[in-house]
Every structure is written in C-alpha cells, then in structure tokens.
Amino acid sequence: MRATDDAYNKLLHYKRKPPPVRQTTKIAEGVTNSWFGGDFHAFYGAIGEKAPIRTQQYLRLLASRQNFLQTVFTRLGGTLHESQPSLGGAADYEAHHARVQQQ
Numbered sequence: 001m002r003a004t005d006d007a008y009n010k011l012l013h014y015k016r017k018p019p020p021v022r023q024t025t026k027i028a029e030g031v032t033n034s035w036f037g038g039d040f041h042a043f044y045g046a047i048g049e050k051a052p053i054r055t056q057q058y059l060r061l062l063a064s065r066q067n068f069l070q071t072v073f074t075r076l077g078g079t080l081h082e083s084q085p086s087l088g089g090a091a092d093y094e095a096h097h098a099r100v101q102q103q
Helices: 002-015 021-036 040-046 065-075 090-102
Strands: none
Touching: 002 021, 021 040
16 A cells, blocks of 8 residues: 555656646556555555545445345355344344254
C-alpha cells in the first residue's frame, strides 16, 4: 500500500496535478483489489485524495440469500432442524439442545 501511495504521489508531484484515472488504475490495481475489493473510491480515500470516480459494485448472490444458504447447506450434507434456538438465555439454549439431541 505504501509503495502504491508513493508512486501516486511521485506522479502528482511530477505533473503538478492528479494523474488521470487510467494511469492511477494501472499503478493501484493490485492494492485496490487486495485491500479494497476493487473499490478505487476507497483507495483514493485511503491515500487522502478526492476520488474522481465512484466504483459501482453489483451483488452476485441470488436474490434470496436465505434460500441460497439453505440449498448449499443441504447439498453439503447438513440437516435442517424444525426449531431454532431463541436468544433468551442459557435455559432456552439447553432446552433446544435437548430437543435436537432427541431427533
């Protein structure tokens, strides 16, 4: 991250203006993908510069995350239980655990 920041600042100092987005993406692509999930807006924020672009990210999971997770869980051999534990406390947890053990 520091090396990329230094490279950006060298370009900034040499040209006396911020480098074009295309040039910045070339020097910061690896760092941006590793540290910021490809979000160049976050990269600019991390180095203290105003971002000239706003990265758009798209959700790649299915619309129903719960159905997706249940499908993966079942295909991996997991079994769904009828009841789910409440967040009431230790007594509720013990009662739920006993019901699961009986199944």
